[in-house]
Structures are given as structure tokens and as C-alpha cells.
Amino acid sequence: AQSVTQLDSQVPVFEEAPVELRCNYSSSVSVYLFWYVQYPNQGLQLLLKYLSGSTLVKGINGFEAEFNKSQTSFHLRKPSVHISDTAEYFCAVSEGKTSGSRLTFGEGTQLTVNP
Amino acid sequence: DGGITQSPKYLFRKEGQNVTLSCEQNLNHDAMYWYRQDPGQGLRLIYYSQIVNDFQKGDIAEGYSVSREKKESFPLTVTSAQKNPTAFYLCASSILDRAGEQYFGPGTRLTVT
Numbered sequence: 001a002q003s004v005t006q007l008d009s010q011v012p013v014f015e016e017a018p019v020e021l022r023c024n025y026s027s028s029v030s031v032y033l034f035w036y037v038q039y040p041n042q043g044l045q046l047l048l049k050y051l052s053g054s055t056l057v058k059g060i061n062g063f064e065a066e067f068n069k070s071q072t073s074f075h076l077r078k079p080s081v082h083i084s085d086t087a088e089y090f091c092a093v094s095e096g097k098t099s100g101s102r103l104t105f106g107e108g109t110q111l112t113v114n115p
Numbered sequence: 116d117g118g119i120t121q122s123p124k125y126l127f128r129k130e131g132q133n134v135t136l137s138c139e140q141n142l143n144h145d146a147m148y149w150y151r152q153d154p155g156q157g158l159r160l161i162y163y164s165q166i167v168n169d170f171q172k173g174d175i176a177e178g179y180s181v182s183r184e185k186k187e188s189f190p191l192t193v194t195s196a197q198k199n200p201t202a203f204y205l206c207a208s209s210i211l212d213r214a215g216e217q218y219f220g221p222g223t224r225l226t227v228t
Contacts, residue, residue, distance in 0.1 A: 009155070032215045043119075043205055043219030044158075051215075090157060094215040102173075103215055105157040 002027040002093050006106035014114050015083055021076040021109045023091035033074040034092040034103070035065055044090065050074065061085065086113045117142045119220035121206050126225045128200075136191045136223045138206035144218070145211040147189040151175060152203040152222075161204075164189055165211060193225065200227045 007022040025031060032051050036044040048059025055067040065076045074091060091106040119140045128134045140147065146165050150158040160173030164183040178197025183189055189208075193200045203224050207217040 034215050041222070041224075043121075043207075043221050044217075045219070046216055049216060092215065096214070102160060103217065105159075107155060107157040 002031065002095050002102070002104050004091050004093050004104055004106035006089075006091050006109050008109050009107065010110045010112070012112045012114060013081055016080045018079050019077065019081050019085075019111065021089050021091075021111065023074045023076065023106060025072050025074065025091075025093045027072075027093060027095055029095050032094045032096075033065075033067060034094070035059065035063070035074075035076050036090045036092060036105075037061075038088045038090065038108075040087075047076070047089070081111070081113045083113050083115060085111060087111060119206055119208055119218055121204075121220035121223050123223060124221065126223055128225070128227050130227055131195045132227075133192055133194050134200075134225065134227075136193065136204055136206075136225070138189045138191065138220060139187055140189075140206075140208045140218075140220075141187060142208055142218060143186070144208035145186070146209045146214060147183070148207040148209075148217065149173075149179070149181065149189070149191045150205045150207065152205055158205065161191065193227075200225060 003026045005024045013019050034049045035047040037047045038044045050067045058064045063078050088108045090108050094103045122137045148163040149161040159175050162181045164170035180192045205222045206220040209217045
């Protein structure tokens with residue numbers, strides 16, 4: 001069975017600082033990996049995805065993530081954060097493409113960007 | 116604009132009452148999903164549907180029921196059998212072979228007292 005662990009429940013940073021949100025997964029087969037963002041009292045929005053190919057994937061709002069198969073990780077990074085990046089971020093894994101394949105979410109990391 | 120709508124945004128009910136949460140999408144997606152979100156627990160899958168008139172249980176289906184009579188609509192009923200129904204409920208949809216790329220509605224916050 002697949003699982004996702006987000007190693008930090010809260011990450012406080014100052015504006016314009018770099019940030020890394022850590023995600024590790026567990027699966028016995030090849031996986032597809034995703035990061036979603038949730039602003040307060042809203043639904044989730046897809047930030048970026050890894051399906052195949054290049055291990056460095058770029059997403060919206062200047063975020064990027066690197067798939068590391070040997071370390072079973074998919075950490076999210078941004079070189080310089082803004083106040084507007086304050087939100088909760090979820091890492092998710094799927095073992096297939098069809099809707100019969102479950103999307104398993106991590107518990108979330110609250111990113112707070114301070115002025 | 117295409118998207119997913121959920122109504123109402125906030126819902127209050129007394130214990131012992133059934134309540135139905137609405138979810139509508141105009142993205143022409145075949146697959147639809149219901150998740151429950153509790154603080155510090157991420158999202159947990161309640162039910163999902165890949166086609167009209169068919170749906171499957173997720174990880175926490177007990178105390179919930181769904182229907183899929185139309186492609187655009189996937190309402191969720193929280194029954195009185197659900198022991199702890201107070202939560203934030205999220206509906207999502209996707210193209211059938213892109214299940215990881217889900218589009219989410221704004222959510223309904225249900226409070227049962």
C-alpha cells in the first residue's frame with residue numbers, strides 16, 4: 001500500500017527567503033507524485049506533478065520539486081517566497097493514472113511567510 | 116468559467132439528522148470524488164465515481180452515502196450513523212485517466228451539534 005509522509009507540519013520563513021517542504025513516500029510500484037496547495041477555507045489546487053521523464057518538475061507560482069527515486073522523496077522548493085505563499089501544502093501519491101488508483105495525501109505542511 | 120461548485124459553504128445540523136452536501140461540475144469530467152478533511156489529518160477519501168450510476172467506497176465510507184444520477188452531479192449524504200460528522204468536506208473531479216490531477220471545489224464546512 002502506498003503512503004506519504006510530510007516531515008514538517010509547520011514551516012515558518014521570512015519573506016524572500018528560500019524554502020523546502022519535505023515529502024517522502026512509500027510504494028512497492030512506480031508512482032506518480034503531486035503537490036497541491038490550499039489557501040484558508042478553500043479547496044486544493046494542483047501545484048505541480050511528476051508523471052515520468054525529467055526528475056525536476058516546475059509548477060505554478062515559481063515552485064519546483066525534485067523526484068528522487070533512491071531516497072523515495074519529492075521535496076518542494078521555492079528560491080524566494082512571498083507573503084502570498086502562506087498556505088497549506090499537501091504532497092500526494094498515486095500508483096496509477098485511472099480513477100481506480102487512489103490518490104493518497106500526506107498530512108500537510110503549513111507554510112507561513114512572515115514580513 | 117469551468118469549475119466545481121459546492122453548496123452551501125457552511126452547514127449546521129443537529130445530531131441525528133441526515134444532511135446532503137451538493138457538488139456540481141461543468142468540466143465534463145467522468146470521475147468525481149468526495150474527501151473529508153480534519154485538522155492535521157490531510158484528506159481522506161469517502162467515495163468516488165468513475166461513471167454515471169456507479170460508485171465505489173473509499174477509505175472512510177461508513178456513515179455516508181452518494182448517488183451519481185448525472186455526470187455533472189455527485190451529492191454526498193452524511194447520515195446519522197456517522198459518529199463524528201463535523202468536518203470540512205471537499206468534492207473533486209478529474210479526467211478518467213488523469214486521476215492524480217484533480218480539480219477541487221471550495222468545500223463545505225459541516226458542524227453537527
